[in-house]
Structures are given as C-alpha cells and as structure tokens.
Amino acid sequence: MDTRERLIASTRELLWERGYVGTSPKAIQERSGAGQGSMYHHFRGKPDLALAAISRSAEELRGRAEAEFSGPGTTVERISAYLRRERDALKGCPVGRLTQDPDVMADPDLRRPIEETFAWLTDRLAGLLAEGRANGELDTGLNPASTATALVAVLQGGYVLARAADSVDVYALAMDGALGLLTAHVR
Amino acid sequence: MDTRERLIASTRELLWERGYVGTSPKAIQERSGAGQGSMYHHFRGKPDLALAAISRSAEELRGRAEAEFSGPGTTVERISAYLRRERDALKGCPVGRLTQDPDVMADPDLRRPIEETFAWLTDRLAGLLAEGRANGELDTGLNPASTATALVAVLQGGYVLARAADSVDVYALAMDGALGLLTAHVR
DNA sequence: GTCTATACACCGATAGAC
C-alpha cells in the first residue's frame, strides 16, 4: 500500500473509532507512518482526507450490502442474511456513526456520501420487500417504504444498544426481534 | 437558575449537540455565562461536569418515557404513543448519541447512566409487551425481550436516519414501519 | 464564589529545505 492509501486507511479507522472531531492530523500521521509534509502533499487538509475516507467507507458498505441483497434465497432470506451478517457490532457502523458528528453534517461534501448511502440502502430494501410482496412471499398489507426504513433503523439502533450494553448479543437480539416481526407477514 | 445549574444545563446542551470530545470547558463557560474559576469551583473538571449532565439527561429521559408507558390506553397504544411522541429527531437522542463517544464509553462512571437507561427502557417495554400478550391483546408467538430490543433500536436508528437525510419525516417513517410490523401481532 | 494570570500540550496548517 502506498502512502496515499495508508493515509486513507488510517483515517477510515480513526473516523470509525473516534469520529471526525476526535481525529487529529497528528493521529492520522502516527497511525499511517506518514509525516506531516507527506500528508499535506497528498491531501489539502483534514476535510479533504476525510472526504476520501468517508467516500471509501460508504462505497465498501454498499458493495457488501449489495452482495447480500443479490445473493441466493427468497427476499426474506436475503434480508435476514443482511441483518444477521457477522458484524463488529461494538465498533458501530462506520458510516452511521458520522451522522452524530456536527462538523461532518455541516459540510455538504462530507455529508453527501452518508446521505446517499442510507437513501440507497433503504431504497434497495424497499425494492426487495416490494418484490416479495409481488411474488406472493409477503403479505399485501406490508408497506415496503416504511418497513425498509424501520429495518435500516433497527440495524443502526442495534449498534447503539450493543455499545450501550457493551454486548454484541444485544445487537443479535434486536435483529431477532425485527425478523420475528417481519416473519408474521410471510404467507 | 444558579451558576451550578446553568453549568449543568449548558453542558447537557453541548453534549447533545457536539458530544464529549467536541465539548470544551471554554465553550461550556461561554454558554453558561460562568467564568473559568467559577466552573472549577463547582466541578473538579470536565469529566465531573459531564457526569452531572449525563445523569440528569438520563433521569429526564426515563421520566418522560415512564409518563408514556404508564399513561392511558392498551399496551400497544402506549408503545405507539411513546414511539410517535414529538421529538426533535434531527438533534438525535441526548443519551444514545453518547454511545458513539469513545472517551465516554471508556470511563465507567460516565458510561453507567447510559447503560442503565437503555437496560431500563428495554426492560420496561418488554414488560408492556408481556402484559399485552398475557391479556390477549397480542399474539402469543411474540417474544417480548427481542421485540422490545428491536423497538428501542428502531427508535435510536430512526434518529440516525433522520440526521442522515436531514428530515424528521424519515424518523416518522421508521416508526410507521415498526408499528406496522407490530400491528400484525395484534389479535 | 468569582476573577485574572499562567502553563503546557495539542490542533490544523504553512514554509521552505532537501
């Protein structure tokens, strides 16, 4: 990995662990092994580097989700696989955690990848639910848009509860609850 | 409000808006109108003040939730009232947002009120669901513990999605989805 | 109780040598 990539990788880790305000150029330099001058040669400053890091994380998240969504099985099985996928629940969501960072949300450039990721995710899930409803797998009474939003929310909230309880089991419990509720709509 | 209370109130606001790392003693002093010496007279330092602020916020959250839980109506109506209560969804949860703060979670004293609040909340909701199941209001197949966890998660995640989309409507949509799923279990 | 002065490390960046 070249210096530029190491800088991005280290920034992604630090943003995940400590958020934007909690991440200093100095910490990024130390973790990446790059010097001061090196960092400012490759990036114009902290926001520029953060943009590269956030975009990369958002891209990766979508890629992994898409793999699950377009995998084998019924729509409910694919949604279940996505929700139950092994996650580092105590670390939280590398994209979702940034919504709590006022300096990120105040910068349209930094905000965009986050907004787009959740819009895409909710939309993709709504599509799967609509597909399941259309092919008779799911109840006709189920609303794809609101249900999809609730499912993404339960995922993000599961991270919050797991961190609060310091237990990955709480994340799994939240997914059990959500899927238990959804299953009642399976014909 | 005396100086001590103003310091706590300002710290609560700042922790809500900017988190622990994003909140400086200087900012607290400016917002509260208290001077440097005044702040360090009433509190030993930032962690001490944060503990007072977090405890207060946690207490208030429980009080408001309990008002909804012990209010009128069926168990599902009370849960619905709680989830749909008017909230400043774009500001996020004053307690839940702190789970993203590594310095808060690393300090057992600061962490405790957060952990306790979510444990209480989930437990209280599970009790309501169990009650609804026992009195025939809800499906016997519904698992109170996992469902309660999912409901608290959807609430916390609703805040995340609302901030990501910069829209309170997304929060409401998540609640619609969750209640839509729950309603299928109402006999 | 509140004020001002002081301290020292870190933040985020720029300049210029190599």
Add this chain to the structure above:
DNA sequence: GTCTATCGGTGTATAGAC
C-alpha cells in the same frame, strides 16, 4: 515526495488575588 521548523489558536487545567 518527505522532512523539519514555525505559527497562532485552543484544550484543560492550576494558582492565587479579591
């Protein structure tokens, strides 16, 4: 491309006068 030097501002206090 990377290094070191330097910069003004902030973070988080402590000390001591009033």
